[in-house]
């Protein structure tokens with residue numbers, strides 16, 4: 001079970017795990033004290049949605065004397081990370097606007113691996129230290145592509161932007177799980193991202 005967004009269906013999955021374990025324990029004379037049903041609690045990487053935990057907890061009843069364990073991964077970690085990448089260039093090719101990023105799938109591979117378009121927020125940066133005009137686009141869809149020499153290096157396809165300039169930053173949310181950890185970090189020896197830890201008060 002992976003990235004399940006349906007709490008009631010996940011409850012049925014956990015009930016099935018318990019049922020199977022109880023039957024197997026009875027058959028083999030095992031004193032069953034713990035069932036570990038692993039991860040799989042999902043988040044939608046394209047919205048704020050996540051698995052409905054109330055439906056999940058309502059739907060599972062655990063027999064006395066047995067402890068049910070789950071190993072939540074992305075549902076805890078996804079919202080704890082953001083990926084920010086500077087726009088290096090804007091180019092128009094075969095009818096599509098591309099924002100070329102200082103970064104890409106060697107930092108954040110999930111959208112390319114799963115074949116979806118990861119939403120971003122434009123963070124405007126007003127400084128422009130060059131003597132030539134600053135390239136910009138407005139009111140058009142843009143595809144966010146990385147700096148690698150492969151057509152698979154795409155994070156987002158055709159997201160509308162009110163305004164985007166070279167030097168602005170694209171901020172991708174929900175990247176704390178299966179982001180950096182599943183990416184091909186040393187692709188052609190491009191640099192890793194800078195890691196910034198935002199600490200709370202101790």
Ligand SMILES: Cc1ncc(COP(=O)(O)O)c(C=O)c1O
Pocket residue numbers: 002003038039040041071072073074075177
């Ligand atoms: C052993 C184990 N448990 C739990 C998880 C977390 O899974 P999820 O992110 O689906 O909750 C993983 C993910 O790699 C795993 O390997």
